[in-house]
Amino acid sequence: MDQRLEVFLKVVEKKNFSKAAEELHMTQPAVSQYIRSLEETTGVKLLERTNKYVRLNKAGEIVYHHTLEIKELYAKMNHLLDDLTNKASGSIAIGASYTFGEYLLPRIIAEAKEQFPDIKPTVTIANTATIAELVLSHQLDVGIVEGHFKDVMELKTEPFAKDRMVVVAQSDHPLTHHNKPIEMKELAEETWILRELGSGTREATENVFEQFSMFPQSIMHFSSTQPIKAMVEAGMGISLLSEWAIQKELHYGDIKILNVKELPYTRDFSIVTRSPFQTKALSAFLDLLRSHKELIDFKIQ
Template sequence: MEQLLRVLIAVAERQNFSRAAEDLHMTQPAVSQYIKSLEQALGCKLLERNNKYVRLNKAGEIVYYHAKEILGMYERMQNLVHDLMYTPSGHLTIGASYTYGEYVLPHVIARLRELYPRITPSITIHNSRVISAQVANRQLDVGIVESEHVGEKMNVEPFADDQMYVIVSSDHRLARQSEVRVEQLADETWIVREEGSGTREAAEKLFLSLQIEPSKRMEFGSTQVIKESVEAGLGISLLSDWAIRKEQKLKTLHILPVAGTPLTRKFSIVTQSDSFRTKALELFLELLRENACNSSGLVIK
């Protein structure tokens, strides 16, 4: 059954029998036979096919979703047994929100690879809501998120503080003011992240605390794009200190003296509350906590 599920996943993700066969190092007829065997075992068709594409039907979507979960649990079982007998190794699936994933996590992964080269991490970067959902669905072993809204039956461990500042281009007129009034902020164009992002959540908290509701907004799904947009003078934003350290050194971004800032939020580790933890995961969590303790010395090159 394990191989049947792996073949279905490959076909579903590649949407093509030939490309799936290449990925699996199999022949196309063999892939077709595996799909046929799985459909016979389940008593229903799983795919819609024509000359242009191969797609999951409703039954196929259900099987695909659970196949990912089943194979993830199978792999974790193998890793747990392996940990009892050998040095730390195996695959580790890690998810992180954009701020932590893009500006901090690479340093932690580099340290992990240096100390434990037999552990092979796989990284997913998305907003906090998506990462939490993927941990809940067992698609990820661990997530690092900044949102306070995490699903039930999840183990949530706050482990690091993050300071957030209102930023403008160094050439912006507000950058030359020693004091910035709230009404000035309300009149500016705010560049914010998408719904589901922890950074967006923090911005909404700031608006609430300042009692403003900016009418001019631009929404982007990337912190990097927001920084570039602010540098270009398109508006102002609220971003993490970790995300803007390089720009501060280069003096391309300026922090505004705004009441109620810096806004402090927590990064949290999210894991399944009912799961055994592999040695690889435990070692990774130790490195996360260690990095948080030393975060003031983190160098962004």
């Protein structure tokens, strides 16, 4: 990669020419010369500089964003070239939405490390929309998500397993004692505790509401599953969650699955990638992921 871009990234990271020079084992005038050359080539000033700070201006933000993509692509190119002769090794940037990332991905990564000790995975967990954006911008090599996101031509989506979702309530909630199946419309007056917009779990819940023309009067929002489960345990409301996310709570009897006539609701877990070229490390990880389909699907049987 162009050394001027490497110097530029380091200056932005350190927000200081002297600190950047020290880490790059250069003199400060040399760093300044690299930045000046880059600005002359682009034809615009990229950094605002004073005695107190160094920060990006608008043009600098554009160059910084694309330089990060260039850095990722350059690293990926080198991995692909190395893979022509070497075994699966190197870094993989993996992203996952919360349900898969928190409850299924750890055991798969542990197995990947056992089978391919030279693979170095890093993991980002966020909602489905964010993971798709990070794959699109080359900041992640692969994403594993539930639900849908805005269709983008550059992204390849591969459904590979199913997830089953159920309505849960506090163990002694009156609805847990119903002998007959509950109809969804009976739950409209309950307080629903939901994930934020952009999450696959929120999308699934809204699909269920729409399917049964149900419009709850009381809704609470949280940005992850853990506080939702805590609120349900405390008797503050009900929620639609993946069975994978509630295994511990079911085991200890903290919450129960409501016997809802129209459920469970099933959705896809999908693999999201961008580049048609894959390193051996990424290909090995994806093969391992696909091999777990039956394990992930077991609750659907």
